[in-house]
Amino acid sequence: DVDRERFVETMKEQADIGGTEDGGLYRLTLSEEDKRIREWFTTQMEEENLDVTVDEFGNMFGYREGRNPDAGTVLVGSHLDSQPYGGIYDGAMGVVAALELVRTLNEENIETERPIEIVNWTNEEGSRFQPAMQGSGVWAGEHALDEQYAQTDAEGNVFEEELERIGYKGSVPAEPQKEYDSYLELHIEQGPYLAEHDAEVGIVTGIVGFTWGAITFCGEADHSGPTPMHYRSDALVAAADVITQIRRIPGTFGERTVGTTGYIDAKPNSINIIPEEVTFTWDIRDPDPDIIEAARERVLTEAEYASEREGVDWEYEDRMWTDPVHFADKCVGAVAGATDRLGYDSMRIFSGAGHDATHMHKLMDTGMVFSVSENGKSHSEKEYTSWADCYKAANTLANAAFELATE
Amino acid sequence: DVDRERFVETMKEQADIGGTEDGGLYRLTLSEEDKRIREWFTTQMEEENLDVTVDEFGNMFGYREGRNPDAGTVLVGSHLDSQPYGGIYDGAMGVVAALELVRTLNEENIETERPIEIVNWTNEEGSRFQPAMQGSGVWAGEHALDEQYAQTDAEGNVFEEELERIGYKGSVPAEPQKEYDSYLELHIEQGPYLAEHDAEVGIVTGIVGFTWGAITFCGEADHSGPTPMHYRSDALVAAADVITQIRRIPGTFGERTVGTTGYIDAKPNSINIIPEEVTFTWDIRDPDPDIIEAARERVLTEAEYASEREGVDWEYEDRMWTDPVHFADKCVGAVAGATDRLGYDSMRIFSGAGHDATHMHKLMDTGMVFSVSENGKSHSEKEYTSWADCYKAANTLANAAFELATE
Numbered sequence: 001d002v003d004r005e006r007f008v009e010t011m012k013e014q015a016d017i018g019g020t021e022d023g024g025l026y027r028l029t030l031s032e033e034d035k036r037i038r039e040w041f042t043t044q045m046e047e048e049n050l051d052v053t054v055d056e057f058g059n060m061f062g063y064r065e066g067r068n069p070d071a072g073t074v075l076v077g078s079h080l081d082s083q084p085y086g087g088i089y090d091g092a093m094g095v096v097a098a099l100e101l102v103r104t105l106n107e108e109n110i111e112t113e114r115p116i117e118i119v120n121w122t123n124e125e126g127s128r129f130q131p132a133m134q135g136s137g138v139w140a141g142e143h144a145l146d147e148q149y150a151q152t153d154a155e156g157n158v159f160e161e162e163l164e165r166i167g168y169k170g171s172v173p174a175e176p177q178k179e180y181d182s183y184l185e186l187h188i189e190q191g192p193y194l195a196e197h198d199a200e201v202g203i204v205t206g207i208v209g210f211t212w213g214a215i216t217f218c219g220e221a222d223h224s225g226p227t228p229m230h231y232r233s234d235a236l237v238a239a240a241d242v243i244t245q246i247r248r249i250p251g252t253f254g255e256r257t258v259g260t261t262g263y264i265d266a267k268p269n270s271i272n273i274i275p276e277e278v279t280f281t282w283d284i285r286d287p288d289p290d291i292i293e294a295a296r297e298r299v300l301t302e303a304e305y306a307s308e309r310e311g312v313d314w315e316y317e318d319r320m321w322t323d324p325v326h327f328a329d330k331c332v333g334a335v336a337g338a339t340d341r342l343g344y345d346s347m348r349i350f351s352g353a354g355h356d357a358t359h360m361h362k363l364m365d366t367g368m369v370f371s372v373s374e375n376g377k378s379h380s381e382k383e384y385t386s387w388a389d390c391y392k393a394a395n396t397l398a399n400a401a402f403e404l405a406t407e
Numbered sequence: 408d409v410d411r412e413r414f415v416e417t418m419k420e421q422a423d424i425g426g427t428e429d430g431g432l433y434r435l436t437l438s439e440e441d442k443r444i445r446e447w448f449t450t451q452m453e454e455e456n457l458d459v460t461v462d463e464f465g466n467m468f469g470y471r472e473g474r475n476p477d478a479g480t481v482l483v484g485s486h487l488d489s490q491p492y493g494g495i496y497d498g499a500m501g502v503v504a505a506l507e508l509v510r511t512l513n514e515e516n517i518e519t520e521r522p523i524e525i526v527n528w529t530n531e532e533g534s535r536f537q538p539a540m541q542g543s544g545v546w547a548g549e550h551a552l553d554e555q556y557a558q559t560d561a562e563g564n565v566f567e568e569e570l571e572r573i574g575y576k577g578s579v580p581a582e583p584q585k586e587y588d589s590y591l592e593l594h595i596e597q598g599p600y601l602a603e604h605d606a607e608v609g610i611v612t613g614i615v616g617f618t619w620g621a622i623t624f625c626g627e628a629d630h631s632g633p634t635p636m637h638y639r640s641d642a643l644v645a646a647a648d649v650i651t652q653i654r655r656i657p658g659t660f661g662e663r664t665v666g667t668t669g670y671i672d673a674k675p676n677s678i679n680i681i682p683e684e685v686t687f688t689w690d691i692r693d694p695d696p697d698i699i700e701a702a703r704e705r706v707l708t709e710a711e712y713a714s715e716r717e718g719v720d721w722e723y724e725d726r727m728w729t730d731p732v733h734f735a736d737k738c739v740g741a742v743a744g745a746t747d748r749l750g751y752d753s754m755r756i757f758s759g760a761g762h763d764a765t766h767m768h769k770l771m772d773t774g775m776v777f778s779v780s781e782n783g784k785s786h787s788e789k790e791y792t793s794w795a796d797c798y799k800a801a802n803t804l805a806n807a808a809f810e811l812a813t814e
């Protein structure tokens with residue numbers, strides 16, 4: 001069993017780095033806060049005598065020997081970056097739980113058959129730089145390193161330069177350096193299903209796929225007063241039309257289909273100028289790839305209609321696509337076995353959020369543990385999980401990982 | 408007759424101060440560029456031996472004696488501030504034309520019966536600070552000085568501090584210091600009507616009234632993936648719903664009704680967070696005050712519906728209201744007489760844009776001259792009026808003002 005008090009203390013410690021006044025986190029990837037949490041994490045890993053490495057994409061690893069050095073390693077972790085005004089559990093809890101697994105093994109002098117490695121992936125959130133799950137995606141060979149180095153944030157800062165600036169561009173190639181057996185990740189659910197079903201821990205069976213992209217309408221700036229309505233090419237009206245459709249399209253598919261516009265930027269953004277150029281995003285998800293593709297098509301069709309109605313030009317850019325993922329029986333079984341042994345009320349659940357596990361799944365057997373998210377809130381300072389629920393999830397992870405490592 | 412070459416040269420000179428790469432102007436009120444154009448204007452007025460004063464709200468005046476010092480003064484002018492990426496004619500041409508009137512009288516040693524004063528009003532545009540026509544509004548007693556001093560821009564800069572910073576907080580009270588007979592203003596039409604009717608100069612008979620305001624929806628930030636659609640309180644969807652209505656409401660009233668959302672701001676503005684707080688503006692205009700009021704009511708009703716549909720809170724703020732204005736026969740007649748004498752094709756027209764004349768109308772007999780706006784474009788770098796059309800309007804203004812001053 002993981003030490004509950006130490007686990008909670010460590011959770012609070014990490015939450016101080018980039019903590020906001022309202023009890024959330026503002027720890028964007030490659031920011032000063034990210035640098036500080038990475039320094040903190042390095043210290044924690046060194047104190048546990050882990051072999052610490054940082055790869056060229058900033059992914060951080062801490063390796064613990066196994067009895068059998070030739071056996072595939074069990075990788076356990078998540079991410080330490082946050083959304084703007086995000087919560088303190090999202091990502092960080094998975095890294096802290098991985099650390100607690102190692103601390104517990106060290107404290108009790110337990111040797112495992114397989115080596116265990118813990119990991120903090122770079123830029124899981126995808127808020128400052130896109131795509132999300134970027135570090136794990138590069139490591140899994142899903143994205144080309146150079147392309148990802150060249151990504152820029154909204155201020156035009158280049159990923160590679162920011163990584164160098166915070167001192168976390170390591171020398172190890174961003175790809176597997178050894179044989180891996182399996183990957184386990186603990187994360188908060190970020191949705192309401194576990195709480196709705198009074199479950200204590202979620203046994204994650206897979207992850208929805210998603211499509212991300214951005215649409216830009218380009219109309220004509222003009223005076224809001226003397227310009228008759230039929231003279232206008234209003235980029236914001238076209239955008240608003242599509243945004244209302246992105247809200248409504250999911251309802252024509254399944255109950256798990258979701259569609260969101262999270263970002264909008266209008267130019268010149270003046271009360272008495274007809275907007276000339278508006279960029280906004282779509283984010284559509286579903287467990288079924290055909291539904292995702294069909295919904296994406298509908299968004300683009302709505303954009304075409306809106307552009308015709310308003311007489312504005314338009315273009316779009318795909319920013320991310322992931323296929324739905326179904327986890328390995330071995331890992332799902334290990335998580336289920338752990339909840340059984342520990343006597344926790346559990347429930348099988350399909351994740352609505354993307355995770356680094358999405359990419360790991362392509363390289364090795366993968367599974368996840370979910371903790372309850374009160375009200376399903378996350379990507380918000382109101383994100384909340386009781387310490388009791390946090391602990392149960394962390395304990396489940398530790399036990400499942402231990403089982404995979406001794407098997 | 409005004410000297411055409413000198414007039415065009417002066418127009419180009421002013422357009423260099425805050426000029427953009429694409430031939431427009433970026434000369435926001437109380438900015439560095441505003442400071443420089445004010446310095447330039449002071450020099451021009453001093454060269455014409457005008458008595459220059461700056462009032463406590465930054466309005467700038469240049470006074471030229473009349474034969475009869477007791478006769479009410481004829482005030483002529485407009486504004487030198489611009490929209491972000493606005494055009495080079497909007498406002499500036501009215502000030503340059505007023506300057507040319509004085510230059511022509513000086514050059515030809517013409518004494519007028521009434522004194523003539525030229526003016527540059529502070530913050531006509533209303534883009535950086537609101538309301539629009541702020542300087543003339545304060546001067547006319549429509550707004551309380553202290554309230555307007557306290558206005559802030561989007562970055563939180565305070566009007567009074569910015570006015571002091573650029574050195575144009577004068578000592579003269581911002582109210583009439585003498586008796587005025589009438590006010591004349593030249594402006595580009597900013598709409599398509601003169602061009603559509605092949606007219607060379609517009610005789611303005613009045614100005615539409617308008618309502619400006621801002622609506623803020625407050626929902627709940629949450630994760631765009633695991634949050635089911637029916638759990639959401641999406642502030643951006645609510646805003647988009649109302650924005651599409653603001654586009655459509657005018658079509659249910661008259662052909663002169665216009666409705667625009669020019670500004671939108673979404674928080675936290677991240678691709679995978681459901682927007683929590685969105686603020687956007689309305690700008691609705693019509694020649695009939697009852698229509699303006701009814702349309703404003705409809706916008707608020709739509710906001711109420713949208714807030715119910717999305718389960719978001721909302722509030723609104725009125726930012727400006729002006730009643731429609733009908734100009735004095737004396738001034739409309741002086742402008743019409745000038746176009747007749749000069750042999751220009753003219754047309755009577757009601758202004759769709761607000762002007763400083765809106766406020767002057769409450770203090771004295773007021774009239775306006777419009778020049779043609781090619782394609783009706785303005786508040787845009789594509790704003791364009793041929794020098795031939797500019798000159799005809801300037802000449803009309805000079806002749807009409809001369810008539811009012813000798814009468």
Ligand SMILES: NC(=O)NCCC(=O)O
Nearest residue numbers: 124125132353354632679
């Ligand atoms: N888990 C999580 O918040 N991932 C970020 C990527 C996503 O939007 O799903």
Ligand SMILES: NC(=O)NCCC(=O)O
Nearest residue numbers: 225272531532539760761
């Ligand atoms: N003329 C002009 O652009 N005035 C600014 C105020 C308005 O939006 O009408």
